[in-house]
Amino acid sequence: MRDVTRLDGHTAHAIALKGLSKMFGPVMALHPINLSVEKGEFLTLLGPSGSGKTTLLNLIAGAIGPTTGVILVDGRDVTQMPPRERGMGMVFQNYALMPHMTVFENVAYPLRARHHPSKTIRALVMEALERVGLRGFEDRKPRQLSGGQQQRVGIARCIVYSPAIIMMDEPLGALDKNLREQMQGEIKRLHRELGTTFIYVTHDQEEALNMSDRICLMNMGAIAQLGTPDELYFQPHKRFVAEFIGESNLISGRMRADGRMVIAGNRSVTVPAGRWTEGAELLAMVRPERVQICGFDRPAKGGSNVLSGEVVSCSFIGGMSRVTVETENALRITAKVISDHAASRPAPGARVRLCWSSSDVVVLEK
Ligand SMILES: Nc1ncnc2c1ncn2[C@@H]1O[C@H](COP(=O)(O)OP(=O)(O)O)[C@@H](O)[C@H]1O
Ligand SMILES: [Mg+2]
Known part of the structure; x- marks a missing residue:
C-alpha cells in the first residue's frame, strides 16, 4: 500500500x-x-x-x-x-x-x-x-x-x-x-x-x-x-x-461455572476460554468443515466435543459432501467432508458420531 x-x-x-x-x-x-x-x-x-x-x-x-x-x-x-x-x-x-x-x-x-x-x-x-x-x-x-x-x-x-x-x-x-x-x-x-x-x-x-x-x-x-x-x-x-459468510452450525446454550456450555438435552460442550459470565445465554458456532464424522468402532478423533446421532441427508456437491445429522439431543448439525464414492458416503439412517475441537468453536451473542 x-x-x-x-x-x-x-x-x-x-x-x-x-x-x-x-x-x-x-x-x-x-x-x-x-x-x-x-x-x-x-x-x-x-x-x-x-x-x-x-x-x-x-x-x-x-x-x-x-x-x-x-x-x-x-x-x-x-x-x-x-x-x-x-x-x-x-x-x-x-x-x-x-x-x-x-x-x-x-x-x-x-x-x-x-x-x-x-x-x-x-x-x-x-x-x-x-x-x-x-x-x-x-x-x-x-x-x-x-x-x-x-x-x-x-x-x-x-x-x-x-x-x-x-x-x-x-x-x-x-x-x-x-x-x-x-x-x-x-x-x-x-x-x-x-x-x-x-x-x-x-x-x-x-x-x-x-x-x-x-x-x-x-x-x-x-x-x-x-x-x-x-x-x-x-x-x-x-x-x-x-x-452470511460461509456456512455455520449454531448451537444455543448457557455458560456453566466451569467454562463449559450446557446445550439441549442437558449435554455440555467445551468452548474456548473467554470472558463469559456464568448463566449467559450464548451461541456456539462451528463451521461444517470443522465437524468430523467418526464411526463407533474407533475412539473419536480430532475433538473434545462428541455427539452421536443419525444421518438425515447427504448431498454430494462435487469435491465435498454435506452431511446433515440429527443428534441424540435433537440438534441438526451439518458436516462438510471430502467426498467418497457413493457406496462409501454416509447414508440416511446411518448412526454416526460427530466430533469437533473446542478451538474451532466461536462463541457469539444470541
Ligand atoms: N432513491 C431512493 N429512494 C428511496 N429509497 C431508496 C432510494 N435508494 C435506496 N433506497 C432504499 O435504501 C435502502 C438501501 O438501498 P441500497 O443502497 O440500494 O442497497 P444495496 O445496494 O445494498 O442493495 C433500501 O431500503 C432501498 O430501498
Ligand atoms: Mg446496490
Whole structure:
C-alpha cells in the first residue's frame, strides 16, 4: 500500500467517512457510519440486497448528498464537492455504455468531458483498452460485444483518466459463474498494476473473500463487521456475520461455572476460554468443515466435543459432501467432508458420531 504523509505528520486515509448517513424520506438507508479506507487498499462492501451498499458508494462518489456527516478524501473535505472534481471513477453493473458510440468513443468520453487535449486522447484510450484486453475492438458498437467485453469497456472508461479511487458496484453481477471468476482475477490484476484504491460492491461472499484486503459487511444500513476476509470468516462477532459468510452450525446454550456450555438435552460442550459470565445465554458456532464424522468402532478423533446421532441427508456437491445429522439431543448439525464414492458416503439412517475441537468453536451473542 502506498502512503502519503502530510505536512502535519498525519498519514491521510484515501477516504475517511465520519458520521455519514442517508435518509430517503422516512427510510434510513444508511445509519451514521465511520469508515476509513487506506491508500491502495481493496475494500469490498458486502451485504444482502437493500443493506445500503449502493447508497454508501453513491455518497462517496457524490451522486447523492448525505443527510449527516463528512467525507474526507486524502484528508480534504469533499462533502460538498461536485462528483467530477472528486477524482473518482465508477463501474456499474449494467455497464451504462452509450449504445450509439463506438468502444473508442465510450472510453474517450470522460477525457473529452474533462477537456483533455485531443492529441493525448488516442494514446490514453488505446492504453486503457490494452489493459483490459480489448485492443482491436475500438470501432465496434457495444451491441457487437459480449457481456464480459462490455464490462471491460466499462472498466477501460473508468481507468482511462487515472482516478485516484476506483469504485465498482456489482460489476460482475450480470455475468455467468465462470466468466465472473475469470473477471475477478483480472480486476485483482488491474488493482495490483494500478496501485489505486478500490471500493468494490458485491452481494457474493465468495467474490468478497477472494478479492478483498478488507471486507465491510453491511446489514440494514449499518456496518455489521469490518475486517480481513480471515477475520470475518474465523472470528465473526455476531450471528449475522457467521451466517452470511460461509456456512455455520449454531448451537444455543448457557455458560456453566466451569467454562463449559450446557446445550439441549442437558449435554455440555467445551468452548474456548473467554470472558463469559456464568448463566449467559450464548451461541456456539462451528463451521461444517470443522465437524468430523467418526464411526463407533474407533475412539473419536480430532475433538473434545462428541455427539452421536443419525444421518438425515447427504448431498454430494462435487469435491465435498454435506452431511446433515440429527443428534441424540435433537440438534441438526451439518458436516462438510471430502467426498467418497457413493457406496462409501454416509447414508440416511446411518448412526454416526460427530466430533469437533473446542478451538474451532466461536462463541457469539444470541
Ligand atoms: N432513491 C431512493 N429512494 C428511496 N429509497 C431508496 C432510494 N435508494 C435506496 N433506497 C432504499 O435504501 C435502502 C438501501 O438501498 P441500497 O443502497 O440500494 O442497497 P444495496 O445496494 O445494498 O442493495 C433500501 O431500503 C432501498 O430501498
Ligand atoms: Mg446496490
